[in-house]
Amino acid sequence: MNYLPNILFAIILIAGIGYFSKNVKKLIRNIKLGKDVDVSDNKSERWKNMAMIALGQSKMVRRPISGLLHVVVYVGFIIINIEVLEIIIDGIFGTHRIGLKVLSKSVYGFLIGTFEVLAVLVFISVIIFWARRNILKLARFWKSEMTSWPKNDGNFILYFEMVLMTLFLVMNAIDLDFQSINSGNVISQYIAPWFSGLQESTLHVIERGAWWLHIVGILIFLNYLYFSKHLHILLAFPNTYFGNLKPKGQLNNLEAVTNEVKMMMDPNVDPFAAPAEGVEEEVPAKFGASDVQDLNWVQLLNAYTCTECGRCTSECPANQTGKKLSPRKIMMDTRDRLEEVGKNIDENKGEFKDDGKQLLDDYITKEELWACTSCNACVEACPVSIDPLSIILEMRRYLVMEQSAAPTELNNMMTNIENNGAPWPYNQMDRLNWKDE
């Protein structure tokens, strides 16, 4: 017996999964750089959201064409991956199509037949996706943030899927044993004749080649995820679970500010009181966000989950009217900066060294932030419960409360509210004038 292939297979498998686990740990560490936020409430509603939105794709299908194509690829991807189980067992134990030995011929045939049909459907869907990006040139895939890597990334994933589906079908088509049982080869029987001129030994080499490339391809794809927008296939689940449950119009309350406001309103507080003994003097909280560490971890999870589909940006009123703001870019910038911070930590033995950069200005400009109308169209559009508006608000808070850097007109508006309780310079005593006009 020759155990070399089994050992080689085990090594590739362990290496592939090992490297992926290492990156997943990094991912979790980066997400945890965010501030804590309590999302332990309403568990049943959260599970329901995950089931409906991520598992059930309920928000994907609001755009029927891309939605249905996505459902095909998603269902195909999950179901065809059952086949990977067989590949892994075969690989480790040196068996061939272990499924045939465990299951009856008709059941096995039904399974493989289903996979084959799905593989073709996935292949077709992926071709259409590719055409939508590259031939039809849908506007949302050609915005300014979709150049270089993000653009290539989108196409690479599609090529990957085309290759994997092809390998799966070829692997079945030229497996003479599998073809001979004539059960489940619904598609591959039509591919088999293409190879009929070849010798049996050549066929066997090609079959083994396709088999190896298929499993190695899957492992490469798995490891590609971390470096790609494609992480959504995993993160969509936690992200929809932790998604916002409150009415979209409700922006979060800043506790730190509430404490200060209460102190201001309470006549009994002595502002000069020394802190009680034993209590360490608190470092004043920073208001808002200028960098990724100021955001909460759900917002950072949002950033990694974004798959750059651009539905948010295509619904954004500011973007539609030519302003620089793109909610998708807000998410991509947050992720890219978080990755940069993560690399900085890796290079500096687990400690972040100031690199003179931050999310504000180096990635997201004030012009983008001030163009938002807080209309929630981006939040509504996102198929995986990402909330770009919450990040925009946090950054506005930093600009206004830490830097007093609001546009002049907004400063006027706020001065008016402070002085006369309305955003315009009218006297509060005149509020009832409408009654007698």
Added chain:
Amino acid sequence: MAEYMAEGKHPEVLFWVGCAGSFDDRAKKITKAFAKLLNKANVEFAVLGAEESCTGDPAKRAGNEFLFQMQAVTNIEVLNAYEVKKIVTACPHCFNTIKNEYPELGGNYEVMHHTQFLKTLLDEGRLSIEGGKFKGKRITFHDPCYLGRANDIYEAPRDLIRKLDAELVEMKNCKRNGLCCGAGGAQMFKDAEKGDKEVNIERTEQALDVKPEIIAAGCPFCNTMMTDGIKAKEKESDVDVMDIAELIANAQDL
């Protein structure tokens, strides 16, 4: 409100007029129309008058949480002192803020948008609509972001329009896909960033595409933005921008 309190009485509802409803000449007409409807339906209502102050919505959306909370806490003290239980307002921004953002600061009230309140009055038979004046007119409803997406209220205003026997036509973007008028998030108080179009023009074009005789609004800021859009398109002689409360009050010649 102070007068009710002095008499030891509690009104059925507090009408939160809002800054636009108090000071903006166009929005004051909405305030009056709604007040007339409340009187018509014999609703005992009160207003805070000079004791009302900005809810803090534009400050919060601009990022000034301090100013927002100062406003909120002050308003909550007044509302709680008068033992207010139920609030109705014609402004979705005030509606959203008081309903969603005041509870965490100690202000818990039943808050209704005026279209919801009018709907209840109709359902209870306290108010009736004579549709005559608007019968068959093409009316399109512009969803205010802070009523629609922000709080998932899409049907109350539409039900009221249907009651007018009018022909309700929907724009390309409506309900949860509604396009903003461009005023939210404190944009009302500043010029827009550089771009190739104003948001209100884009939205007005969407409205004009369905050839309405009236654009119905449910928010004083949307009203301003759409009115400006119609003026910019020089359509003011063909298309009116009206609040739902005005439509109903007009139908009754109030």
